[in-house]
Amino acid sequence: MNTIKEDGLLRPDRQPLGQNTQGFWNEKRLQSEMQRVFSACHSCRRCHSLCHSFPTLFDLIDNAGSMDVEGVNPEDYWKVVDSCFLCDLCFLSKCPYVPPHEWNIDFPHLMLRAKAVRYRRDGARLRDRLLSSPDKIGRIASRPLLRQAYHYLRKSPTGRKLLHKTLGIHKQAWLPEYPARSLSQRWKTHPQPARHRETGNKVAIFATCYGNYSQPQIGEDLICILEHNDIQVKLIDDCQCCAMPRLELGDLDTVNLAMNTNIPRMAELIADGWDIVSLIPSCTLMFKQELPLMFPERTAVLQVKLAIYDPFEYLMRLYRSKQLKIDFRRGLGRIVYHVACHQRAQRAGQQTRKLLELIPDTEVTPVERCSGHDGSYAMKSEHHVNATSLCAPVARRIQQQQADAYTSDCFLAGHHISNTLANGSTPVHPISLLRRAYAI
Incomplete structure (x- = not known):
């Protein structure tokens, strides 16, 4: 019999998100679970330096008259939720109470559940809907006249003041650039290389929204590297945003729609012998972790999980099999x-x-x-x-x-x-x- 102790004697066993269960959406149950988890965090405090969620929580408790979670107004729990940006580091590297520990604490997914419950109840403000739609912003900001308008707003002091006052985008925050030609447009004119040897390796690149519209040079560089290593390359041009930004917003319905578009297409490519390489770590994580935890019953989701790679993960796989040129x-x-x-x-x-x-x-x-x-x-x-x-x-x-x-x-x-x-x-x-x- 396994004994569950602190400090990860057993490998973390993350449980499905459970968004299709009735209890997931029950606000009273959510509040009760937040109180339980926050109480455990209060007694531990290992994660105080990771992000502002934990200092926010601990300040709320320390300033409560009772000096415990019961003394905190449940409405203030949302301050903790708003400070969490789902980096996942507390689950990954700090928390000693993640499953299979009997306390079964998954702080990031509890915050995700709270965001989802609130989004279903209240929706989201315009700014948050815009920032969580990088595919739409990319398509709009890449058009000639609109691109000029966007870059004026992005670069000029007047434009930044306007964005700050109207949308709540900080005046000093970095905002993405959008070149005139996206990666998908550049791919159409990319010359087909003459491979020096047949390796049998085939990579379909999932460009991601930012990789396609904002940073197409990264994708071009990866294509050149793969072709230098005699790998057949194609760009997946009939997928859409992975929906990680919508997940972080709590919009699980849009995540479901994106999954139903992307997973079947990727599964077809995998069945045809293609490996999938995703340009952005968050997008890769969406397919490797979040979608499998949301849809564990979907065979195709699990197939994609096993066949999608971070670029350097894929290249090191080639190196270990002595197929990477050095x-x-x-x-x-x-x-x-x-x-x-x-x-x-x-x-x-x-x-x-x-x-x-x-x-x-x-x-x-x-x-x-x-x-x-x-x-x-x-x-x-x-x-x-x-x-x-x-x-x-x-x-x-x-x-x-x-x-x-x-x-x-x-x-x-x-x-x-x-x-x-x-x-x-x-x-x-x-x-x-x-x-x-x-x-x-």
Whole structure:
């Protein structure tokens, strides 16, 4: 018989989200569960430094007359929920009471449940609906005239004041750029390479919303790297947003709709021998973890879970099977590598660091700390200061290293770090660094 003890003697066994059960949506049961979990967190406090959810919770308790959770107004629980951006680090690295412990605490998914209950009851404000729709923003902001208008709002002091007053987007928050041509448009004119050898490896790239519209160069660099390694490549052009931003909003109905569009298409590709590579860690996590926990009965969802990869996870898989070319021509010098939260949550190890360290004349220093960005948390007026304070230790580490470049698989985190540094430096994505090392 297994004895459940503290500090993870048994591997965490995360349970399905349970959104299709009646009790999931019952507000009284939700409040009771939050009180139970918050009481356990109060007695432990290991997670106090991870994000602002926990200091918010502990301040509420410490300022209550009874000095316990029962003395906190349940309406104030929402302050804790609003401060959680679902980085998953408390479940991953701190909490000793995750299942199979008998207390069965999953703090991130409790916060997700609360967001879902509130979204079904109240909906969401315009700003939050916009920021959680990167596919729609990308399509709109990529059109010539609208693109000019967006970049005026993004860059000008007047535009930033307007965004702050009308939508609640912080004046100093970094906002994505949108080049004139998306990755899908560039793919249409991409020349087909002559492969030097047949490897049998085939990769279908899930570009993601940001990878397609905001950072198409990352996708182009990955395509060149894969083709350099004689891998057949295609871009999945008939999928839609993975819906991770809508999940974080609590909009589970849209998550369900996106799943019903994306999973069948990906399953077809997998059946035809294609591996799926997703450009953004959060999107990869959506298919590897969140959808399987929401729809554990769907066979196709589990098939996609096993066949979708982070770019460097896939490349290191090739390396271990001696199929990756290591004909690097340029060293990269000293690199500070920020390990993205949603990449850590995939539990695949630091594959990016391992591959970059194969490059001669390259030294990689990892920083395993949340940048505080989330998909939209750092953009919001009420959260930007907190997001910047969370990022400050990461920025200090980068300044101390005096590296030749700093990088993160999450380009949003990379730019938030740049914005926090405020020294004119810009991050370089690891995929772009790898292409630079290949000199292709």
